[in-house]
Amino acid sequence: MKNVGEAQEAPMGAPQEELATGIRSDRSTRNRVARSILDHGPSTVADLAGRLGLTQAAVRRHLDALVADDVVVAREQRVYGARTRGRPAKVFALTDCGRDAFDQSYDKLAADAIRWIQERPGGDEAVVAFARARIAAQAEAYRAAVEGAPPGGRTAALAKALSADGYAATARSAPLPQQGEQLCQHHCPVAHVAEQFPQLCEAETEMFSQLLGTHVQRLATIAHGDGVCTTFIPQSNVKYSKNTPKTDTNASARTAGRNPA
Incomplete structure (x- = not known):
């Protein structure tokens, strides 16, 4: 700098x-x-x-x-x-x-590796499979933190776990009239790669939904040009379940609006 x-x-x-x-x-x-x-x-x-x-x-x-x-x-x-x-x-x-x-990530090396996967049999589906496998390994470390937190503190527990991995994450109440919380990641170690391969963001959003046991909506991403990755978590009485269906994140990841901060 x-x-x-x-x-x-x-x-x-x-x-x-x-x-x-x-x-x-x-x-x-x-x-x-x-x-x-x-x-x-x-x-x-x-x-x-x-x-x-x-x-x-x-x-x-x-x-x-x-x-x-x-x-x-x-x-x-x-x-x-x-x-x-x-x-x-x-x-x-x-x-x-x-x-x-x-950011000390090896962005070019990572992007080249994912592009190599994309050009092999399976194409985009192979990239999605890679993104989900990568995020699943991370999720195991977050799962204990989320499951050990009280229902009202799960988003904050997830933010703390993400911060330990370098995402500088916070949880806060969503601005009215929304009813729920916002999970904000102020840093993304793979933002430059995710800009080329949004499947990484989509897999991460799916992971948040599964860990928190509710539908979530991605509002903004650093990879999309926003200042902060912002995910909306609505108020929900749904309990965590490993069998919770995956949320449809493709549209929200591609059309994320500007971050409200």
């Missing part, structure tokens, strides 16, 4: 050691700002200042540098319900470049 303009912040004539210390400090703080956006999704200056214990002026200074480096981008915050007076707050989200700074 670049760090534009750091050297200019030190006073003229500062000793070389002091200058280097200031640059390291700025780099560390700038990375904390970017990491906070990764973990929590698009954020306002006030959000970041509160989470990081910084002044809003300091946050703005670091965000200006991150915007200049194409690590974050500013956009208007989406507002639900009655709009209050004044312009909506500005939020800052990671760009693809910013996500790449945290």
Whole structure:
């Protein structure tokens, strides 16, 4: 991740050691700002200042540098319900470049391997089978967490388990008039591959449905160009069952709308 303009912040004539210390400090703080956006999704200056214990002026200074480096981008915050007076707050989200700074996946190798599978007998069906087999192995680690949680805490338990795998996931109440929860993944280690092979997203959505024992709907995906992968989990009295039918996720994965954050 670049760090534009750091050297200019030190006073003229500062000793070389002091200058280097200031640059390291700025780099560390700038990375904390970017990491906070990764973990929590698009954020306002006030959000970041509160989470990081910084002044809003300091946050703005670091965000200006991150915007200049194409690590974050500013956009208007989406507002639900009655709009209050004044312009909506500005939020800052990671760009693809910013996500790449945290992503150590071998994207090209993975994409080449899946493409090789697709070109063999079975074609797209073979890719779907691969995606489901891959996600089934992950699901075993999540199943114990979900089944061990109370009915009202299963989405949060799944989010915690996903975070342990690098997805920086959170659970929150869905905005009205929806009745239910949203599972938000602020990072996707395979986003660049999933952009080419949406079967990965579809298999993951199926897995969420099976683990939570209810129909779920994918609203947005990072692979589709959204800021956060968002899955809607409606309120349900359906108990978890290994025999719960798989949800039809193909349409929702392909037509995901923009993330509300």
